[in-house]
Amino acid sequence: MIEINDLHKSYKMGSNVLHVLKGINFSVKEGELVAIMGSSGSGKSTLLNILGMLDTMDTGTYMLDRVPIKNLNETKAAQYRNKFLGFIFQSFNLINYKTALENVALPLYYQRMPRKERQDKAMKYLERVGLRDWAYHHPNELSGGQKQRVAIARAMAAEPKVLLADEPTGALDSKTSYEVMDLIQKINQEGNTILVVTHEPDIANMCKRIVHLKDGVIEKDELVNQVMAAEYV
Numbered sequence: 001m002i003e004i005n006d007l008h009k010s011y012k013m014g015s016n017v018l019h020v021l022k023g024i025n026f027s028v029k030e031g032e033l034v035a036i037m038g039s040s041g042s043g044k045s046t047l048l049n050i051l052g053m054l055d056t057m058d059t060g061t062y063m064l065d066r067v068p069i070k071n072l073n074e075t076k077a078a079q080y081r082n083k084f085l086g087f088i089f090q091s092f093n094l095i096n097y098k099t100a101l102e103n104v105a106l107p108l109y110y111q112r113m114p115r116k117e118r119q120d121k122a123m124k125y126l127e128r129v130g131l132r133d134w135a136y137h138h139p140n141e142l143s144g145g146q147k148q149r150v151a152i153a154r155a156m157a158a159e160p161k162v163l164l165a166d167e168p169t170g171a172l173d174s175k176t177s178y179e180v181m182d183l184i185q186k187i188n189q190e191g192n193t194i195l196v197v198t199h200e201p202d203i204a205n206m207c208k209r210i211v212h213l214k215d216g217v218i219e220k221d222e223l224v225n226q227v228m229a230a231e232y233v
């Protein structure tokens with residue numbers, strides 16, 4: 001599904017160059033649930049944003065669903081992004097003056113799906129995250145965990161190939177974090193490919209595989225021992 005080779009990324013600030021990603025190689029198969037782990041500032045978000053085509057790489061190659069992703073222009077990148085990728089953020093990024101249902105339906109509006117169809121589909125995905133009864137509520141009436149569930153439904157509604165989550169539990173207490181990760185596990189079991197960026201070992205252990213990012217390279221890439229992970233949590 002995802003294949004990157006020798007990916008490099010630097011940020012230039014005045015005369016300083018910060019070399020964040022220094023030759024990343026990794027691939028993700030369809031149906032995987034992968035954690036990208038590393039300390040704060042290790043480049044996790046930079047990597048996820050490049051995978052999500054929200055940012056461009058300096059050098060390297062990136063194949064997404066067998067399509068080579070070059071540094072595309074904005075319009076082209078947006079088309080690929082909408083077709084292939086769904087995003088989940090730490091801060092939920094919901095629109096406060098829209099209901100949960102309207103938030104989930106919004107990406108479908110941009111796909112020019114007719115109104116009735118997009119409302120039905122949005123309701124279907126709200127149901128899948130257990131929020132049918134909250135469809136007509138606004139984000140400020142929802143708990144943090146519920147807001148993240150709406151965001152997950154919104155990411156899924158466009159039926160992307162890959163879901164990318166950047167610290168999806170970063171703004172939640174630990175009990176709610178586990179609930180959100182349970183949902184992410186369930187969605188993965190239904191066949192979705194999911195990448196989760198986190199700096200929390202407990203959260204990473206709820207994925208099937210952990211990619212450790214350190215000093216700009218992948219330091220370790222390991223499968224999670226599911227039995228041990230269950231005991232740990």
Ligand code: ADP
Nearest residue numbers: 011013020038039040041042043044045046047
């Ligand atoms: P993480 O998500 O692992 O905390 P980031 O990918 O956000 O790390 O950042 C990696 C490094 O790159 C940090 O040192 C950060 O300050 C720097 N950085 C991130 N984005 C930018 C940017 N747009 N301009 C300059 N430096 C940046």
Ligand code: MG
Nearest residue numbers: 044045046166
């Ligand atoms: Mg980050």
